[in-house]
Amino acid sequence: MKLSSAVLTLFLVMDPLGNIPPFLFVLKNVKRERQRRVLIREILIAYCVLLAFLFLGKRALEFLSLQQETISIAGGIVLFLIALRMIFPYESRLIADTLEGEPFVVPLAIPFIAGPSTLAVLLLLQQSDGNITLQLFVALTIAWALSAMILLSSTLLYRVLRERGLIALEKLMGMLLVMLAVQMFMNGVARFLKT
Secondary structure, X not given: OOXXXXXXXXXXXXXXXXXXXXXXXXXXXXXXXXXXXXXXXXXXXXXXXXXXXXXXXXXXXXXXXXXHHHHHHHHHHHHHHHHHHHHOOOOOOOOOOOOOOOOEOEOHHHHXXXXXXXXXXXXXXXXXXXXXXXXXXXXXXXHHHHHHHHHHOXXXXXXXXXXXXXXXXXXXXXXXXXXXXXXXXXHHHHHHHHO
């Protein structure tokens, strides 16, 4: 997979625009002067979790002896389901219980940024094209940095785009992710048929 495709895939799965309302909801009980610090801390924790998964996750796949075709087909299905959730969101993305105090690790770092979807896609991208850890590290860092910039500007973006604008952009990102998912699935099937 090209670097640009990997960056786009990871960025779409991290879904920073879709995460703006939940982030603002979780941070509403944090003192205004602490919000930025908490947000930066959570973004950095998420990056550390993603890096750990990037460098240690491949060993888990090797232990399971999964073939590249299987990873590509499974990756396509997982991405497709994620994209459907972006296009047709479930009732509420917000946390049912209001957290007391400021959040730490959960829910901002995990699962909003470094959630199961992002971690799964990271593994799938790494396994689908063989040993490309350095390229994937660069792609992950770029996608994370873009997401971080959006989340750090969340208050401004929410004021400008409002909830409807954010929903429209999330649906557009979901459509792009559907196309990437279908391509990944077809690549896996093509590889399987060749073997």
